[in-house]
Every structure is written in structure tokens, then in C-alpha cells.
Amino acid sequence: MIYPIEVKNLYYQYAGKEESILRGINLQIRKGEVVGIVGLSGNGKSTLCYCMCGIIPHIYKGKLKGEALLFGEPVKNMDLAAVATKVGVVFQDPDTQLFSPTIEDEIAFGPENLCLSREEISERVSEAIDLVGMGKYRYSNPYHLSGGQKQLIALASILSLKPEILIFDEAMAQIDTEGRKLIKEKIVALKNTGKTILMVEHDFSNLDIADRIMVLKDGKLEVFQGKL
Numbered sequence: 001m002i003y004p005i006e007v008k009n010l011y012y013q014y015a016g017k018e019e020s021i022l023r024g025i026n027l028q029i030r031k032g033e034v035v036g037i038v039g040l041s042g043n044g045k046s047t048l049c050y051c052m053c054g055i056i057p058h059i060y061k062g063k064l065k066g067e068a069l070l071f072g073e074p075v076k077n078m079d080l081a082a083v084a085t086k087v088g089v090v091f092q093d094p095d096t097q098l099f100s101p102t103i104e105d106e107i108a109f110g111p112e113n114l115c116l117s118r119e120e121i122s123e124r125v126s127e128a129i130d131l132v133g134m135g136k137y138r139y140s141n142p143y144h145l146s147g148g149q150k151q152l153i154a155l156a157s158i159l160s161l162k163p164e165i166l167i168f169d170e171a172m173a174q175i176d177t178e179g180r181k182l183i184k185e186k187i188v189a190l191k192n193t194g195k196t197i198l199m200v201e202h203d204f205s206n207l208d209i210a211d212r213i214m215v216l217k218d219g220k221l222e223v224f225q226g227k228l
């Protein structure tokens with residue numbers, strides 16, 4: 001069986017560090033599943049996300065053993081542009097992810113880099129902005145939005161690349177309760193369209209929408225038993 005995400009006996013050691021932070025990770029995520037990974041700060045959650053979205057090994061050049069695969073293809077064999085059409089990541093800080101003067105420009109940026117036609121870009125922007133329910137802000141400046149709304153725009157800018165897999169790396173850490181509710185609703189709606197979703201959190205109360213939760217501890221994944 002080919003999984004959207006599969007990780008096989010993965011080890012990773014940052015350059016200059018004495019020990020591996022990931023020490024034998026195995027994970028398989030089926031299409032349409034929402035999987036949560038919880039772990040204390042510094043346990044390697046972001047590092048694991050980097051292995052799935054190509055930042056490792058394409059940008060960080062530490063020691064990697066084992067593999068992360070997207071639809072059966074090793075991430076290490078794909079270039080970053082190819083990875084970005086398969087997996088999109090929403091990171092923790094919305095302000096570091098937005099840089100365009102209008103929301104429309106922000107969401108169009110990815111498809112423009114794919115050299116698509118004007119019509120196709122405009123269609124993708126409309127579809128992505130509607131998916132996150134932010135259509136009325138299309139021509140606004142993103143800097144005036146709330147944290148939760150900014151994360152929805154970061155999500156829309158990823159959706160415009162039409163990835164099958166979405167990773168939320170502590171995407172709710174800096175967001176108020178109302179914003180978290182909004183983001184969780186969109187995650188459930190995206191699952192229902194068949195997207196495969198990985199949510200990484202240090203606070204497991206944000207993972208109530210996950211189909212299953214794993215805990216990252218001592219470099220390995222275990223089934224979450226209700227406490228860290």
C-alpha cells in the first residue's frame with residue numbers, strides 16, 4: 001500500500017550536535033486521516049516536520065538515516081519545488097509567513113512561481129480563499145487581520161499549490177481561542193475533501209479533532225495514552 005506519508009526507521013542528528021534528536025521514527029498516515037503528534041518542547045516535533053517537507057535534507061545538512069516518503073517517493077530524491085506541490089506546511093508564527101501587500105498577492109505567489117496562466121492563477125486564488133472562508137478580505141492588507149485570520153491566509157497560500165498533504169506545525173500556538181476554533185473547523189473541512197493532515201502540538205487539547213494521536217518522546221513515536 002502507498003501512503004501519503006510514510007516514515008521508515010528515521011534518525012536525524014543536527015550538524016554540530018552530539019546526539020540524534022530523532023531515533024528510529026516509524027509512521028504511516030492514510031489518505032484523509034488527521035494525525036496528531038504531541039511532545040514536550042525540544043523533543044524534535046519540528047525536526048520531524050522538516051524531514052517530511054524537505055527542509056531536511058535539502059536545507060539542513062545534518063546526519064540522516066532511514067527515510068521519509070510522500071506517496072512512496074523518498075523526500076530526499078525530490079527537489080523542494082516538487083515537495084511543495086505535494087505537502088504544504090503552516091508554521092507557528094503567522095507574521096513570518098506573510099509578506100505581500102494584499103491577501104490576493106499572498107495567495108497568488110505560489111501559483112505564479114509554477115508559471116501557470118493568469119486564468120488558472122486567479123481560479124486557484126478564488127478556490128483557496130473560499131476554502132478558508134476569507135473571500136471578503138481578498139483585496140485587504142494581511143497585516144490588519146487577527147492572528148487566527150493570518151493563519152487562515154497562510155493556509156490559503158499553501159492550498160493554492162493544491163497539495164494533498166497539509167502539516168500544521170504548532171500552527172495554533174500563538175492564536176486565541178476563537179482563532180483556534182476557526183482553524184480546527186477548516187482542518188476538519190479539508191479532511192472531508194480527502195486531504196491528509198498532520199498536526200504537531202505541544203498542547204494535546206488542540207488535537208481533539210485528530211483521528212489518532214502519537215507522542216514524540218526520546219526520539220521515538222508511541223501511541224498517546226492521555227498524558228505526556
Ligand SMILES: Nc1ncnc2c1ncn2[C@@H]1O[C@H](COP(=O)(O)OP(=O)(O)OP(=O)(O)O)[C@@H](O)[C@H]1O
Pocket residue numbers: 014015017021039040041042043044045046047048060202
Ligand atoms: N538548526 C538547528 N541546528 C541545531 N540544532 C537544532 C536546530 N533546530 C533545532 N535544533 C535542536 O533540536 C532539538 C529539537 O528541536 P525541535 O524544534 O525539532 O523541537 P520541537 O519539539 O519542535 O520544540 P518546540 O515545541 O520548542 O518547537 C532542540 O534541542 C533544538 O535545539
